Amino acid sequence: MTAPLHEARPTATGRALPDTQQGMRRRNLARVMHAVSAEGSLSRAAVASRIGLTRAAVSTLVDELIRWGLLEELGPERPSRVGRPGSALAVSGQGPAGVGAEVGVDHLAVCAVDLRGEVRARAVRHGTNRGRDPRPVLAELTGLVGRVVADAERDGLWPAGLAVAVPGLVARDGHTVVHAPNLDWHDTDLGALLPPGLPLTVDNEANFGALAELWLGDATPRDFLHVSAEIGIGAAVVVDGQLLRGKRGFAGELGHVPVRPDGPRCACGGRGCLEQYAGEEAVLRAAGLESRDDAAGLLAQRAGADDEDVRRALRDAGTALGIALTGAVNLLDPESVVLGGALAGFAPWLLPALEAELADRTTGPACPVSVSRLGPEGPLLGAAHSVIRAVLDDPATVAERG
Amino acid sequence: MTAPLHEARPTATGRALPDTQQGMRRRNLARVMHAVSAEGSLSRAAVASRIGLTRAAVSTLVDELIRWGLLEELGPERPSRVGRPGSALAVSGQGPAGVGAEVGVDHLAVCAVDLRGEVRARAVRHGTNRGRDPRPVLAELTGLVGRVVADAERDGLWPAGLAVAVPGLVARDGHTVVHAPNLDWHDTDLGALLPPGLPLTVDNEANFGALAELWLGDATPRDFLHVSAEIGIGAAVVVDGQLLRGKRGFAGELGHVPVRPDGPRCACGGRGCLEQYAGEEAVLRAAGLESRDDAAGLLAQRAGADDEDVRRALRDAGTALGIALTGAVNLLDPESVVLGGALAGFAPWLLPALEAELADRTTGPACPVSVSRLGPEGPLLGAAHSVIRAVLDDPATVAERG
DNA sequence: ACTATTTCGTCATCGCGGTTTACAAATTAG
DNA sequence: CTAATTTGTAAACCGCGATGACGAAATAGT
Numbered sequence A, B: 001m002t003a004p005l006h007e008a009r010p011t012a013t014g015r016a017l018p019d020t021q022q023g024m025r026r027r028n029l030a031r032v033m034h035a036v037s038a039e040g041s042l043s044r045a046a047v048a049s050r051i052g053l054t055r056a057a058v059s060t061l062v063d064e065l066i067r068w069g070l071l072e073e074l075g076p077e078r079p080s081r082v083g084r085p086g087s088a089l090a091v092s093g094q095g096p097a098g099v100g101a102e103v104g105v106d107h108l109a110v111c112a113v114d115l116r117g118e119v120r121a122r123a124v125r126h127g128t129n130r131g132r133d134p135r136p137v138l139a140e141l142t143g144l145v146g147r148v149v150a151d152a153e154r155d156g157l158w159p160a161g162l163a164v165a166v167p168g169l170v171a172r173d174g175h176t177v178v179h180a181p182n183l184d185w186h187d188t189d190l191g192a193l194l195p196p197g198l199p200l201t202v203d204n205e206a207n208f209g210a211l212a213e214l215w216l217g218d219a220t221p222r223d224f225l226h227v228s229a230e231i232g233i234g235a236a237v238v239v240d241g242q243l244l245r246g247k248r249g250f251a252g253e254l255g256h257v258p259v260r261p262d263g264p265r266c267a268c269g270g271r272g273c274l275e276q277y278a279g280e281e282a283v284l285r286a287a288g289l290e291s292r293d294d295a296a297g298l299l300a301q302r303a304g305a306d307d308e309d310v311r312r313a314l315r316d317a318g319t320a321l322g323i324a325l326t327g328a329v330n331l332l333d334p335e336s337v338v339l340g341g342a343l344a345g346f347a348p349w350l351l352p353a354l355e356a357e358l359a360d361r362t363t364g365p366a367c368p369v370s371v372s373r374l375g376p377e378g379p380l381l382g383a384a385h386s387v388i389r390a391v392l393d394d395p396a397t398v399a400e401r402g
Numbered sequence C: 001a002c003t004a005t006t007t008c009g010t011c012a013t014c015g016c017g018g019t020t021t022a023c024a025a026a027t028t029a030g
Numbered sequence D: 001c002t003a004a005t006t007t008g009t010a011a012a013c014c015g016c017g018a019t020g021a022c023g024a025a026a027t028a029g030t
Helices: A021-039 A044-051 A055-067 A134-154 A205-216 A280-286 A295-304 A308-332 A341-360 A375-393 B021-039 B044-051 B055-067 B134-154 B205-216 B280-286 B295-304 B308-332 B341-360 B375-393
Strands: A071-076 A087-091 A095-103 A107-114 A119-126 A157-166 A176-180 A185-189 A200-204 A224-229 A233-239 A242-244 A336-340 A369-371 B071-076 B087-091 B095-103 B107-114 B119-126 B157-166 B176-180 B185-189 B200-204 B224-229 B233-239 B242-244 B336-340 B369-371
Touching (some): A021 A055, A021 A071, A021 A087, A021 A375, A044 A055, A044 A087, A055 A071, A095 A134, A095 A375, A107 A134, A107 A157, A107 A375, A134 A157, A157 A375, A200 A205, A200 A375, A205 A224, A205 A233, A205 A242, A224 A341, A233 B308, A280 A295, A295 A341, A308 A336, A308 A341, A308 B308, A336 A341, A341 A369, B021 B044, B021 B055, B021 B071, B021 B087, B021 B375, B044 B055, B044 B087, B055 B071, B095 B134, B095 B375, B107 B134, B107 B157, B119 B134, B157 B205, B157 B375, B200 B205, B205 B224, B205 B233, B205 B242, B205 B336, B205 B341, B205 B375, B224 B308, B224 B341, B233 B308, B280 B308, B295 B341, B308 B336, B308 B341, B336 B341, B341 B369, B341 B375
Parallel strands (some): A095 A157, A224 A336, A336 A369, B095 B157, B157 B200
Antiparallel strands (some): A071 A087, A107 A119, A176 A185, A233 A242, B071 B087, B095 B107, B176 B185, B224 B233
16 A cells, blocks of 8 residues: 555666665655755754765765755854754755746747756746747757856856746657647657757646646645646646656646537637636637637736626636536546646636535535635746756766866 | 656655655565466566566565465476476465455445455345445345454465445545445445454445456556446446546546436536436436336346347437446546446447447547446455455555455 | 576675664853 | 754674686587
8 A cells, every 4th residue: 555665766667676785875865955955954964864864875875965965055054052063054056047938839948947946047038939830949949058058157056957848739759749639739749959068858837837836836745736727728747846748748628628528619629617617718709709819818907807708708718618627627636726837827816616616516624725826937937947856866976067 | 758767655744754665665565476376377577578677586576475375386387399398387376365345225245355366255235225224235245254254264264354345436535435325325434334343345236346347357447437337326437547536536427417408407406417317216217217226127128028128228228328438438548448247248238329329429430439348246245355366465554364 | 318508596795775873062051 | 951852973883796717517629
């Protein structure tokens, strides 16, 4: 029932790795990094008691991490209780940087985040990418990445990897966009079209948004459902602090959960999918508006200005979302549901209907629904942080650099 | 993106365990057990190459496991290729036994399984438990457990734990039945009512059924959805070979996924839940039959005898299941869906409508739906095997006994 | 039949990594 | 100013897997 010991480190190959002393060392290095990172600043003794190793062992681990430039010594702590005060350790503000990028429907954005989680450089280009060929778009993105990397390097950082958030389905290989309807990209391998040299990860923006919520949100639980709508409606399922990706990497397709099985036909082949009721197109139509760029902004503005048609449309969308989420919550029993992306902006008008539906259809206390405070920044930050987390999770990978 | 090294062994407390040499040893002992168990019989050298350790290291591990009575030496292998033949190792048929029990609506069952996975003792009592007080029911169950344990002990086994499958929701504490509608049990702590001394685990029958499918099914993937209906409709979600339990332990409540949001009221508070269309009651009503004991048997018999009313009712149930599963498949992207429990018996009449619905509502290749070959035995076997798996997953826990 | 080759299991030795124990340094409590 | 407490480090120790060598037991080749 508990996690099998022999599968402590599942591998892509499916074969269990041998458990050797080097692996133990690597895991303990990671534990030290995580402990210091979580608290901001910690003495060796505090790390030791927190991760359950002895002070002596932690000392050697810290020495190594300092040598690699991942930790730094801040000097003696202000003594608070009796005894010799410890020497404060902190995650280095130099060293590796995570480069995150976002291909949005109407913008490109890139940022660099240091090990401490602070954004140290950014670049944005506005303008629609809808229907454009991937090559020029990614060439522009490469330009932005170059600028951000140059800025970061001037600042004493070196890029440890590039993570790109895209509004579409990404294969489990981590670099092929299978289907991005709003960009009209299909089976596009971004590996060849982005700057070489940097380890690349591509993922769905909902996934990166969920990770941002997990890592940066305040009091975000380790089991939650993150719903994020831009044009389509995506969701990401986080279980025990890990993204649930599914066989093909397509998990979280909330937009095509049937809400009214006899409803209107959907592009996916189904009928009455959530997107037919709560997708951007559907909401615009229900509000009597035409499709256009920045439709989300228009909707939010009208709703804020008491436009009753728009409000009704958003209420109905909330109801549909509530029905779809009832199914998801029944299936997953998450600790909470978080609304992110464009949905966060509509929360005042969506939430009441959504929560009412959820409460009506569930026994006992309804699953709490909250709104992301990261808003549209989520996916970009999640992407950048995913690179940083990889370093924290296995510091030995950057042993040589620094 | 990969599993964080520092979280290799997640704990119930949420605090990361230190990584020590003893932990390493324990994990490697587990790897040896799993390797031998998976192949039935293996030489030390074969184990070594399979788990990536050296022959010398495996020798010491095997020595210890033999000393504990978990492995046994079968003697020299029949030489197949050049070189000295190895000495065959096998999991011991003596030693620890897993005791599984099932509280069904109309029966009680207990069995004991040895480390090799073979059923070595069993006991059953027929008769309804619907609405009975938990105390006498569990007293009877305790009696059956006593008989099975006695049989097993006569056979050279000792009970390593008791796992009980119940048709209802079980809290994450692993011993409290929160809600079992068909028994009419609520917030019942089974810990106090079952034989003391044996480590106890209680879980939903759908969960144990899914584990049985995972461990015993042929070619069952590590990511699948197991749907099991007795009276209600339960599901279990398996992700990466692990059960997804949810915050409260209630994950998998497929029966209350909304299928037609404006459909009939359900006891759960919702409307148009799957159970209103595919639950036993609903199917009986749709077929024009009355509720009675062994209704499932009656339905299967009538369907087999070309009763068109029953067949239509089952087809409609299949359609509703298809709609609910479309949502689940969109959300989870599992490798397959497995129908177990009573559903397995209805498969011939359910499957066509179910698969048609799933195919219609999904783009690309539909998620394959298969039928469990374990049938009604699943939960009982899963329970017993869960105890055995715990031993295989951490052999050191039984070091002293044997 | 005899030898060369291959593979298996074991042993002695080694290196790595965390623990134990001891101690000096730095602080508070009295 | 002394006793108590806590921190960080160093030295000795121990557990565990790796290495390399060796005898044992089989096949393959002549």
